[in-house]
Amino acid sequence: MGIIKERKITVILAGTLTLLSVFSLFVGVIDLRGGAAAAGGLGRLDVLLISRLPRLLAILCTGVGMSVAGLIMQQLCMNKFVSPTTGATLSSAQLGILLALLFMPRSTLWSRAAFAFASALTGTWLFIWFIQRIKFKDTVMVPLVGMMFGNVIGGVTSLLAYRYEMTQALSTWLVGHFALVIRGRYEIVYLVLPLIVIAFIFANHFNIVGMGKTFSKNLGVNYGVVLFGGLTIAAAITASIVVVVGSVSYIGLIVPNIVSMFKGDKIRGSLIDAALSGAIFVLVCDLIGRVVIAPYELPIELIIGILGSVLFVAILIRRLSHGRKHISLGRVKASRAIGGIQ
Amino acid sequence: MRSDALTKIYDGKTVVDHISFEIPKGKVVSFIGPNGAGKSTVIGMLSRLIARDGGTAEFEGKDVAKWKSGELAKRLAILTQTNNIQMKLTVWELVAFGRFPYSGSHLTERDNQAVRQAIEYMELTDLTDSFIDELSGGQRQRAYIAMVIAQDTEYVLLDEPTNNLDIYHASNMMKIIRRLCDELGKTVILVLHEINYAAFYSDVICAFVDGKIAAFGSVKEVMNPTTLSAIYGVDFEMIEVNGKPLSIYY
Numbered sequence: 157m158g159i160i161k162e163r164k165i166t167v168i169l170a171g172t173l174t175l176l177s178v179f180s181l182f183v184g185v186i187d188l189r190g191g192a193a194a195a196g197g198l199g200r201l202d203v204l205l206i207s208r209l210p211r212l213l214a215i216l217c218t219g220v221g222m223s224v225a226g227l228i229m230q231q232l233c234m235n236k237f238v239s240p241t242t243g244a245t246l247s248s249a250q251l252g253i254l255l256a257l258l259f260m261p262r263s264t265l266w267s268r269a270a271f272a273f274a275s276a277l278t279g280t281w282l283f284i285w286f287i288q289r290i291k292f293k294d295t296v297m298v299p300l301v302g303m304m305f306g307n308v309i310g311g312v313t314s315l316l317a318y319r320y321e322m323t324q325a326l327s328t329w330l331v332g333h334f335a336l337v338i339r340g341r342y343e344i345v346y347l348v349l350p351l352i353v354i355a356f357i358f359a360n361h362f363n364i365v366g367m368g369k370t371f372s373k374n375l376g377v378n379y380g381v382v383l384f385g386g387l388t389i390a391a392a393i394t395a396s397i398v399v400v401v402g403s404v405s406y407i408g409l410i411v412p413n414i415v416s417m418f419k420g421d422k423i424r425g426s427l428i429d430a431a432l433s434g435a436i437f438v439l440v441c442d443l444i445g446r447v448v449i450a451p452y453e454l455p456i457e458l459i460i461g462i463l464g465s466v467l468f469v470a471i472l473i474r475r476l477s478h479g480r481k482h483i484s485l486g487r488v489k490a491s492r493a494i495g496g497i498q
Numbered sequence: 499m500r501s502d503a504l505t506k507i508y509d510g511k512t513v514v515d516h517i518s519f520e521i522p523k524g525k526v527v528s529f530i531g532p533n534g535a536g537k538s539t540v541i542g543m544l545s546r547l548i549a550r551d552g553g554t555a556e557f558e559g560k561d562v563a564k565w566k567s568g569e570l571a572k573r574l575a576i577l578t579q580t581n582n583i584q585m586k587l588t589v590w591e592l593v594a595f596g597r598f599p600y601s602g603s604h605l606t607e608r609d610n611q612a613v614r615q616a617i618e619y620m621e622l623t624d625l626t627d628s629f630i631d632e633l634s635g636g637q638r639q640r641a642y643i644a645m646v647i648a649q650d651t652e653y654v655l656l657d658e659p660t661n662n663l664d665i666y667h668a669s670n671m672m673k674i675i676r677r678l679c680d681e682l683g684k685t686v687i688l689v690l691h692e693i694n695y696a697a698f699y700s701d702v703i704c705a706f707v708d709g710k711i712a713a714f715g716s717v718k719e720v721m722n723p724t725t726l727s728a729i730y731g732v733d734f735e736m737i738e739v740n741g742k743p744l745s746i747y748y
Contacts, residue, residue: 234584360603364595367585370578373547375598375649376571420586420629424603 165418169432176439177216181208183443185451206339214337214345215442216435218397218404219411221348223434224355224427225390226408227415231366231423232386233284236416236475237299239408240394246405247306248279249391249398251313253329257322265399269344273395279309280391284383296476332402333455334442347396351389352431359423362386366421404457406464407434413471499544499653499685505552506539506709514539515709516553521687521702523652526679528696529689531706532730537689538578538657540706544687545576545655557653571599574653575646579661589633589641590626593617596648616648620674636667643674647682654678656688660695668692672699694744697721705729718743 186203226239233243240246252275256268263271283305287298317326328336355362365372365382372379397404411434412426419426438456441463445454499521506514514536521527529537542548544555546562555562557574575596593616597609605613617623620640630638639659646654659675660668672695678684679701690696696703696717703720705713712729713720720726721743726734735746 357603360595360598363585363587364598370547370576373567374545374571374576375595376566376568377598378567416586420588420591422587422591425591 166429166432169429169436173216173432173436173439176436176443177212180212180215180439180443183446184208207337210339210342211334211337211442212439214334214342214401215438217345217348218332218401219407219435219438220352220431221345221393221397221434222404222407222438223411223415223430224348224352225393227412227423227427227430228355228362228386228390229280229408230412230416231362231421232383233287233298234366234368235295235298236413237295237409237472238302239299239406239412240390241306241405241409242299242302244279244283244302244306244309245276245391245394246398246403247309247313249273249276249395250326250329250403251275251279251309251316252395253399254313254316254322254326257325258316258320265341265344269347269396269399272399273392276391276395276398277388279305280387281384284387296472329398329402331455332404332457332460334401335453335455337401342400344396345400348393351393351396352427355386355389356424356427358382358385359427363421363423402457404438404460406460406468407437410464410467410471411437413475414467499555499557499687501540501544501553501555503553504540504543504550504555506536506543506548507551513709514543514550517706517709517711518553519704519711519714521685523685524679524683525701526675526686526688526699527702527704528700529687529704529706530691530693530696530729531712535706536709537706541576541655541657541687541689542578545574546570547576547578568599571649571651573651574655575649575651576655576657577642577646577659578657579659584631586629586631588627588629589617589622589644592630592641593644593648596645596650599649612650613648616644619647620644636663636670639663639667639671640674643671643678647678652684654684654686656686658689658691660690660692668695675699693721693726697744698739698742721745 181204184203186200222240225245229238229240229243229245230236249272252272253268255275256263256271260267283302286305287301292298292301313326314323317323361377361382364375364377365379365386369379372382412430415426415430415433419429438460441459442456445456445459448454500519502518503516504514504518505512505516517536517540529541531537539548543550544562546565546567557565557570562570590613593613594605594609596616597605597612601609617626620643622637622640622644625633625637630641633641656675660671663671675686675688676699679686700717702715703713703717704711705720705725707729713725721736723734723736726745730747732747736743737746738744
């Protein structure tokens with residue numbers, strides 16, 4: 157029963173994503189449907205292969221990547237509010253890109269990605285080291301500290317950009333958008349795919365580490381190595397996305413949360429659904445951005461920001477009322493069970 | 499399992515002070531003593547959770563620190579009281595983690611069978627697909643024990659397994675511990691606060707005071723008013739129930 161139901165959700169998600177993907181290929185200034193003549197000497201096939209398809213693939217990789225990165229970070233940190241956005245990963249990656257622009261003015265996409273990766277990893281590690289040192293009692297404190305930390309890094313980035321007159325160049329990476337994604341400029345996001353395969357292989361390791369140091373040691377899993385490995389994967393995914401499309405927030409926070417409400421926290425069981433849902437979410441936001449003021453378009457970060465913040469507040473309220481009640485009533489519930497159930 | 503001059507120092511304070519003992523195989527061994535006596539620290543050092551500052555802790559003739567962690571996980575399981583895991587896992591998924599030291603992520607039919615048997619043994623079959631965060635405290639504790647059973651180790655170490663449980667669930671837990679030893683032949687070492695549970699359900703008691711062993715021996719040897727008063731600093735009276743010495747204190 158349970159297994160059929162689980163697969164059903166995955167099949168529905170995959171079907172929805174396929175339909176939306178095909179639909180998105182036909183949304184744009186140049187009509188790709190038969191009959192209408194293509195403008196500017198570009199064939200319909202050219203438009204499809206140079207612009208529409210790369211854009212779609214970049215969107216899919218972004219959605220899949222960001223939600224998986226968020227899923228991994230949430231599990232490893234034992235906190236539902238940790239994600240690339242609230243864990244300083246995203247802002248560190250941006251700082252890395254700025255450093256690449258400053259020190260290597262002629263840097264390629266790959267070298268910028270390397271800078272972004274190194275910086276994202278350092279930032280995430282500093283954050284994790286910090287929250288492990290301080291052992292917060294309240295789960296909300298962790299993402300709050302993460303956001304503050306992220307904003308401090310963002311402040312440093314802005315200051316540096318201002319000092320060296322790079323503000324305009326940097327803005328491309330501050331606000332995520334897919335408008336500039338064309339063939340030859342986005343392929344780095346494909347890195348997301350092998351990273352996700354690795355994440356799937358080590359999914360159980362991440363789950364075990366998420367249950368704590370003692371739990372991991374009991375099962376003979378090396379806590380430090382797996383934690384480091386998992387965060388490295390999350391940082392690498394984030395970096396390869398930020399360097400191509402810029403910052404895309406909220407997905408890593410919201411999508412894994414919603415999926416875990418339905419599917420639980422076993423990563424093997426929820427990773428594919430989280431990946432598909434993330435892709436759908438980004439694709440829908442991108443379609444909205446392309447349609448509302450057509451023939452112009454809004455950056456995706458704007459749409460995601462609006463939808464995402466509403467969803468985030470909803471999740472926050474639900475988790476807190478649910479989670480807090482759960483903690484404080486834990487013992488009461490147990491003692492009531494003797495009278496009631498047993 | 500034996501230790502020699504086992505020592506732990508926290509911030510210049512000696513919490514465990516040159517402790518030496520040998521745990522007999524196939525018995526239930528309870529660690530008792532007042533708060534801060536070092537019981538949990540000793541169990542942590544025996545199970546490689548806590549690094550020691552001196553002495554040795556040997557398991558099957560080999561230093562626990564020298565065991566490969568994955569190999570030791572097949573021989574010795576440890577369950578601590580920090581199980582406030584807020585993860586939404588089903589009972590099956592949790593218990594299946596007990597097979598991780600054997601098969602990693604690819605469970606064989608034999609592993610699945612071990613998981614099924616462990617769940618059955620803890621009478622959780624009806625709850626197999628329930629999420630652990632929806633269970634009662636007693637049921638959740640049983641799910642963790644089921645995981646340890648699935649881990650199929652000769653030694654089971656439990657840090658305050660009755661903590662936070664009411665009398666009904668706590669005494670059930672003690673009966674389960676007894677069965678782990680009697681029916682499954684495991685050596686169980688546990689930290690207990692309730693000395694009467696220790697007296698009634700264990701074979702050997704080790705009492706700690708200020709990081710040192712105050713008494714080590716069979717239940718009858720340790721459970722007498724003089725020894726207990728020396729350990730806890732209050733007066734005790736003893737009664738006998740079912741041939742076991744129980745203590746009364748107030």
